[in-house]
Amino acid sequence: MQVMDQRGQAVADAVLTLLPDGATASDPDASASSSAASPATHTIDQRDERFVPYVELFRPGDRVVFRNSDNTRHHAYSFAPEAAFEMVLKPGESSDPITLPDAGTIAVGCNIHDQMITYLVVADALRQGKTDSRGQWQADDLPPGHYRLGIWHPQIRPAGKAQTRELDIGSASQSLQVRIDLGPDPRGSGDRERLDY
Amino acid sequence: MTFRARLSLFLLAILVLVQGITWAMVYSATRKASIAEGERQLSAAADAFIEQMEDVSSRIAGSVQVLSLDYPLRAAIAQRDEDTIWSALRNHGRRVGAERMLLLDLDGSIRTDTAHAPGDEPAVAPGFLFPGLLDDVYDHPVAAVVAIEGRAYWLVVVPVYAPQPVALIAAGIPIDDKLLQRLQRLSALPKSIELVASTGIGPPQRIARGDASLDLLGAARSQAAALPAQPALTQVGEHEFVLLSRPLLQSTSDLTVTALFGYSLDDALRPFREMTATWALLVALGLLLGAIGAWLLARGVARPLESLTAATARIESGDYSAPDGVPEAARHDEIGRLSHAFQQMSEAIRERESRIRHQAEHDAGSGLLNRPAALRRIDQQLSDQRGSTTDALLMIGLTRLPDIVKTFGHAVGDRLMQASAAKLQHDANAVLVARAGDSRLLLWLDNCSRDGAIQQAFRLREQLSEVIHDGDLRLSLDPAVGIAVAPDQGSDASVLAQRAEVALFEASALDEPVRAYDPARDPNRPERLQLMSELGVAIDGDGLALHYQPKLLIGTGRVAGAEGLVRWPHPLRGPIPPDQFVLLAEETGNIRRLTRWVLAAGIAEARRWKEAGRKLKLALNLSVRDLEDRELPRHVANLLAAHQVGGDALTLEVTESAAMRHPDNAIGIMRQLADLGITIAIDDFGVGQSSLTYLRRLPARELKIDQSFVRRLAENMEDRTIVRSIVELGHRLGFTVTAEGVEDRPSLDFLADVGCDLAQGYFIAKPMPGDAFAALLDDVGRAEKADG
Numbered sequence: 001m002q003v004m005d006q007r008g009q010a011v012a013d014a015v016l017t018l019l020p021d022g023a024t025a026s027d028p029d030a031s032a033s034s035s036a037a038s039p040a041t042h043t044i045d046q047r048d049e050r051f052v053p054y055v056e057l058f059r060p061g062d063r064v065v066f067r068n069s070d071n072t073r074h075h076a077y078s079f080a081p082e083a084a085f086e087m088v089l090k091p092g093e094s095s096d097p098i099t100l101p102d103a104g105t106i107a108v109g110c111n112i113h114d115q116m117i118t119y120l121v122v123a124d125a126l127r128q129g130k131t132d133s134r135g136q137w138q139a140d141d142l143p144p145g146h147y148r149l150g151i152w153h154p155q156i157r158p159a160g161k162a163q164t165r166e167l168d169i170g171s172a173s174q175s176l177q178v179r180i181d182l183g184p185d186p187r188g189s190g191d192r193e194r195l196d197y
Numbered sequence: 198m199t200f201r202a203r204l205s206l207f208l209l210a211i212l213v214l215v216q217g218i219t220w221a222m223v224y225s226a227t228r229k230a231s232i233a234e235g236e237r238q239l240s241a242a243a244d245a246f247i248e249q250m251e252d253v254s255s256r257i258a259g260s261v262q263v264l265s266l267d268y269p270l271r272a273a274i275a276q277r278d279e280d281t282i283w284s285a286l287r288n289h290g291r292r293v294g295a296e297r298m299l300l301l302d303l304d305g306s307i308r309t310d311t312a313h314a315p316g317d318e319p320a321v322a323p324g325f326l327f328p329g330l331l332d333d334v335y336d337h338p339v340a341a342v343v344a345i346e347g348r349a350y351w352l353v354v355v356p357v358y359a360p361q362p363v364a365l366i367a368a369g370i371p372i373d374d375k376l377l378q379r380l381q382r383l384s385a386l387p388k389s390i391e392l393v394a395s396t397g398i399g400p401p402q403r404i405a406r407g408d409a410s411l412d413l414l415g416a417a418r419s420q421a422a423a424l425p426a427q428p429a430l431t432q433v434g435e436h437e438f439v440l441l442s443r444p445l446l447q448s449t450s451d452l453t454v455t456a457l458f459g460y461s462l463d464d465a466l467r468p469f470r471e472m473t474a475t476w477a478l479l480v481a482l483g484l485l486l487g488a489i490g491a492w493l494l495a496r497g498v499a500r501p502l503e504s505l506t507a508a509t510a511r512i513e514s515g516d517y518s519a520p521d522g523v524p525e526a527a528r529h530d531e532i533g534r535l536s537h538a539f540q541q542m543s544e545a546i547r548e549r550e551s552r553i554r555h556q557a558e559h560d561a562g563s564g565l566l567n568r569p570a571a572l573r574r575i576d577q578q579l580s581d582q583r584g585s586t587t588d589a590l591l592m593i594g595l596t597r598l599p600d601i602v603k604t605f606g607h608a609v610g611d612r613l614m615q616a617s618a619a620k621l622q623h624d625a626n627a628v629l630v631a632r633a634g635d636s637r638l639l640l641w642l643d644n645c646s647r648d649g650a651i652q653q654a655f656r657l658r659e660q661l662s663e664v665i666h667d668g669d670l671r672l673s674l675d676p677a678v679g680i681a682v683a684p685d686q687g688s689d690a691s692v693l694a695q696r697a698e699v700a701l702f703e704a705s706a707l708d709e710p711v712r713a714y715d716p717a718r719d720p721n722r723p724e725r726l727q728l729m730s731e732l733g734v735a736i737d738g739d740g741l742a743l744h745y746q747p748k749l750l751i752g753t754g755r756v757a758g759a760e761g762l763v764r765w766p767h768p769l770r771g772p773i774p775p776d777q778f779v780l781l782a783e784e785t786g787n788i789r790r791l792t793r794w795v796l797a798a799g800i801a802e803a804r805r806w807k808e809a810g811r812k813l814k815l816a817l818n819l820s821v822r823d824l825e826d827r828e829l830p831r832h833v834a835n836l837l838a839a840h841q842v843g844g845d846a847l848t849l850e851v852t853e854s855a856a857m858r859h860p861d862n863a864i865g866i867m868r869q870l871a872d873l874g875i876t877i878a879i880d881d882f883g884v885g886q887s888s889l890t891y892l893r894r895l896p897a898r899e900l901k902i903d904q905s906f907v908r909r910l911a912e913n914m915e916d917r918t919i920v921r922s923i924v925e926l927g928h929r930l931g932f933t934v935t936a937e938g939v940e941d942r943p944s945l946d947f948l949a950d951v952g953c954d955l956a957q958g959y960f961i962a963k964p965m966p967g968d969a970f971a972a973l974l975d976d977v978g979r980a981e982k983a984d985g
Binding site: 077079107114183186 | 266268271272275276335336358359360361363
């Protein structure tokens, strides 16, 4: 599966979710692996005034830790109802793990550096993943059936609205190209204050 | 209009015209340039204004964006703390000068409006007025000039990130007139700016203006429906503007806000107007100088013409007095040449006129002043002196001159005249010498008394009497002088001259050298003329009387006849002396009438004598004029026939000088009379210079010895000799001889001795009326009878 933007460029960090037809994301039956895997702790690095990675996928119950790898202080905040927090990390400091119990998309910013943003996507689909730098993601061993594909990206337009697509999966492997509309990269190249229009 | 005025006016008019055209051209060009410059500057200024507006927009947008990054605000928005949001928005809005702040949801619906306090929102939240502005809000901050409720605002919309977009903040910052005025002032170009909103529905609406006194929008719309995209010249109120509109870049598709720029042409032309004032001053100065110059130039032409005109008028009136009277002849231009030519002409005229005048005033032959000119000059002097001095006019008669001219010709006569005049001029202190006639010179001595004039006249006469040598000729003029003195004898030159001539004639007649005028002897005096007219009346009205003086036949002592002598018993003046009125009749041409009266009266008396049986001979006098009267013999014949009187009863007496006057005529007439049987007698014989030869040709038969020889016969031996000789000569030539003027016995005796035939005189009898004569004859007859 490959995700392209409106200009035909490969889109990295696009979140793709696959749910069997009829199931919802929160349906425990639909989450093929959620029950199987134990909660994991993901580290979001703060490096070169960026959150790395830009998008991180979580399963409900997973934990997240922010780590400051720069020589400056960093701030991390979220007003998301799923996980509202705010913290200041000194250089080299890591935060306490924060548990993300509910599915949702949590945007995390740094109040010191406006261009720093990361998205913590908490989902519980049958299969979920994000595209690599070539815009590709592969789901293996999918049982044949009718699926609903969710496609999301921080810059997707209309803003925040995930695209969905119905598709039938057979036994043979198949490839799919999805095209989405993207807005500007909020991480930008400089400070938003100095942004000219 | 004079030439000068016309010329000046013409030059000034040209000056004004040229200046006016130049001004109009410069004004037109300046105006055109001003408009072009205005258009160019306006375009540039409009661009600058747009840029400036956008610059300001950008700054405002930046400010609003900074505001949107405020963490507590973001927190409040993210946490939907509405009260905090409202107050924070209002607070932050003030920081950027926003009048109104809106918080929009990402879908564009209004969440918070600072115009409405929390809890006071309208029931139905209105949608955002300018959804078009939201399209690019995530790409860049949006700032646009919009109209809200008729007012202009900068509307800035920025997203609120927390950290992803959660809402939009819209800030409305008013653009009021004051701000626009400030922008206007900051602008390099003097211009007015209006902001106009057009929604596409209804007419464009002005939302702000920098100059409250102007209505650029109204003016622009009155000219064209659309606002001028290109600079357009438009009348705004009373002024001219160049108008240009430019849409503001930040306008949205829903609403176009246009900036309308006005560039005042009046302001642009103000420097030119100031220059125009200077120019007008220069033109006025030029006009003044031009007027002076034109006037001077015109005067340079016109004044010579005027003075030439004046000179012409002067010459016309005969005044050539000023030799430089012709003006401007010294100039070297055309006028100078004209004046020079004019001067030459006037000199030629002057010369000709003086020649003509000289000819008119001078005698051609002698070159002397002529009589009329002399009289004019004398009159001039007399009127100048006004009788204050005594002056004398001398009339010098060169009595021999006519004979000399006859003999030697006019050239010699003229030369003598000239020579005499030169002598007079030289010797006498004469003011004036002129030729007054063929043989007369006129001399004017001013300040000279009568006696002085007489003395002077004698002296001059002596000098003129000297023998004159003319070539081989030796001539003497034998002049006589008549004198008239002013003012006693006239204050008028012609009168003086005439009287001097009278005196001269008198002198000539009396053979005297010098004679001053005597009014009593003037034949032309007025009383004489009066007398003459009375004489005419007397002749016609038988107012005369014929008296008879007996003629004694010496041998027998009997009265043989009588001489009829005319008498005038004037009713008022008494008896007038015969020689006085006879002379008067002769001089005034009445002598023939007098003679005819005498003849008629005499012959009538002769008839009476005849009827009375008296054998008497009547003697009547004929004048010199009568001998020119060819009718006289027939007239006498008629009278004789009428009265039945024989010619032998009549003697007609003719003076020696009269018979000599016109010998041929006189002899013819005398002969005709003699043929009638009439005896012709030579009267006053002896004083004339008749030659005996001539005497023999006359048909006369009687000589009457002049009484000057007879009166003193008693004592004067010479007279006795003359009388004896005349009697002897007369007898020998066959004449009867009569002696007149016998006044005493010895004379009568002497006459008897020498054999004189007849005697007449007071001693015998005085002249007497006809009846007295008849009575005398009767007495004599009785005496003779008595004597036996």
